[in-house]
Amino acid sequence: MLTQAHSEALFERAKKVLPGGVNSPVRAYRSVGGTPPFLVRGEGSHVWDEDGNEYVDFVGSWGPLILGHSHPAVLEAVGQAMQHGLSFGAPTAIEVDVAELIVSMVPNIDMVRMVNSGTEAVMSALRVARGVTGRDKIIKFEGCYHGHSDAMLVKAGSGALTGGAPDSKGVPSAVAADTLIAQYNDLNSVRELLEANPGQVAAIIVEPIAANMGVVPPEPGFLEGLRALCDAHGALLIFDEVITGFRLARGGAQEYFGVRADLVTFGKIIGGGMPVGAYAGKREIMEQVAPTGPIYQAGTLSGNPVAMAAGLTQLQILNAHPEIYTEIEHKAQHMADAMRQAAAASQVALQVNQCGALLCPYFTSEPVRCFADTQRSDLEKFRTYFWGMQDHHMYIAPSQYEATFVNASHTEEDIEAFCQAAAAVINAL
Numbered sequence: 402m403l404t405q406a407h408s409e410a411l412f413e414r415a416k417k418v419l420p421g422g423v424n425s426p427v428r429a430y431r432s433v434g435g436t437p438p439f440l441v442r443g444e445g446s447h448v449w450d451e452d453g454n455e456y457v458d459f460v461g462s463w464g465p466l467i468l469g470h471s472h473p474a475v476l477e478a479v480g481q482a483m484q485h486g487l488s489f490g491a492p493t494a495i496e497v498d499v500a501e502l503i504v505s506m507v508p509n510i511d512m513v514r515m516v517n518s519g520t521e522a523v524m525s526a527l528r529v530a531r532g533v534t535g536r537d538k539i540i541k542f543e544g545c546y547h548g549h550s551d552a553m554l555v556k557a558g559s560g561a562l563t564g565g566a567p568d569s570k571g572v573p574s575a576v577a578a579d580t581l582i583a584q585y586n587d588l589n590s591v592r593e594l595l596e597a598n599p600g601q602v603a604a605i606i607v608e609p610i611a612a613n614m615g616v617v618p619p620e621p622g623f624l625e626g627l628r629a630l631c632d633a634h635g636a637l638l639i640f641d642e643v644i645t646g647f648r649l650a651r652g653g654a655q656e657y658f659g660v661r662a663d664l665v666t667f668g669k670i671i672g673g674g675m676p677v678g679a680y681a682g683k684r685e686i687m688e689q690v691a692p693t694g695p696i697y698q699a700g701t702l703s704g705n706p707v708a709m710a711a712g713l714t715q716l717q718i719l720n721a722h723p724e725i726y727t728e729i730e731h732k733a734q735h736m737a738d739a740m741r742q743a744a745a746a747s748q749v750a751l752q753v754n755q756c757g758a759l760l761c762p763y764f765t766s767e768p769v770r771c772f773a774d775t776q777r778s779d780l781e782k783f784r785t786y787f788w789g790m791q792d793h794h795m796y797i798a799p800s801q802y803e804a805t806f807v808n809a810s811h812t813e814e815d816i817e818a819f820c821q822a823a824a825a826v827i828n829a830l
């Protein structure tokens with residue numbers, strides 16, 4: 402067991418002034434028990450906690466740190482931007498630079514609106530879909546997570562699922578009634594909802610890879626089928642790319658899977674570690690947003706110059722180095738294979754889902770292809786795996802329902818250390 406005296410003392414203080422001691426529920430380690438390490442520093446692929454413990458970080462601030470912590474070019478850009486002021490609430494050149502770069506990298510979009518988080522991006526994209534179609538209902542998938550706006554907290558994944566409450570209190574029933582729930586990788590469940598609600602569905606929103614119930618990749622034909630169903634029923638297809646955007650490929654899931662979306666939402670990744678979000682789409686849709694159109698959405702901090710500087714620098718590097726995508730995917734494949742081999746050798750029931758630079762172990766003998774399958778994973782084994790990995794200085798998400806993120810900053814030694822740690826922990830199971 403690692404020494405955690407300082408983190409424990411901080412957690413006790415935190416619990417007195419922050420609900421659960423945290424500012425986002427998944428950080429509280431409720432499902433694995435124990436104390437979260439309070440982090441003080443990150444460099445490249447490593448983080449350090451208040452007790453001086455060093456870890457290889459496979460969370461990466463929940464995805465955005467594709468280049469790792471404290472990338473020198475990103476820090477330099479942030480430092481420069483800060484010299485000129487922290488916020489103007491006015492147009493700046495750098496937000497135009499970021500928007501132009503996003504439009505050049507992502508297929509099928511002409512315009513972008515910056516916001517401050519993935520939650521805001523989704524909330525706004527849903528409003529646009531409703532405004533454009535004149536319809537109210539939205540189809541989402543059980544176990545998918547699209548931030549914490551009211552409509553999206555119906556059967557949500559991520560922290561809501563980790564806490565065992567996929568439906569939050571405080572969501573008006575009238576709002577929840579317009580969120581229709583389908584099953585991931587099950588086109589029939591979507592078709593049935595569309596047919597039962599003719600002319601009423603504004604949009605289908607999907608994580609192209611469901612990465613908030615662990616990692617569940619789309620089966621061949623699933624995303625294509627959603628596109629076809631949207632076209633047939635006059636609904637918009639929204640890809641929530643808060644996790645997959647700029648991580649799967651320069652053009653995100655649309656490029657990786659070759660399926661067109663009508664609206665795309667982005668989150669923390671386009672801030673390179675700073676709080677940013679955005680939604681994007683074709684000109685005819687995006688021009689419906691205020692001030693050019695009747696759909697209102699606003700934000701004082703949207704396009705914040707310091708956040709834009711971090712995001713622009715990370716996106717420029719990713720754009721200039723597409724080989725990063727092949728490299729991070731290979732690392733993730735290697736990790737998944739090592740875990741599968743360890744499980745086979747020690748006869749542990751384990752499925753490792755991996756797609757791009759995302760992976761997740763489920764302790765079950767059956768393939769995991771939808772929400773119901775994720776519920777078969779043995780959570781007690783996940784808990785043992787989690788703490789075993791922590792003892793080996795591997796910082797992974799404290800939840801069965803989050804991804805393991807592989808980044809460009811992970812060295813061969815980091816990946817080997819992960820594989821050896823995972824093999825040892827799985828053998829001990």
Ligand SMILES: N[C@H](C=O)CCC(=O)O
Binds near residue numbers: 425426463546
């Ligand atoms: N899956 C969530 C974000 O993508 C995890 C982060 C959080 O809820 O704090």
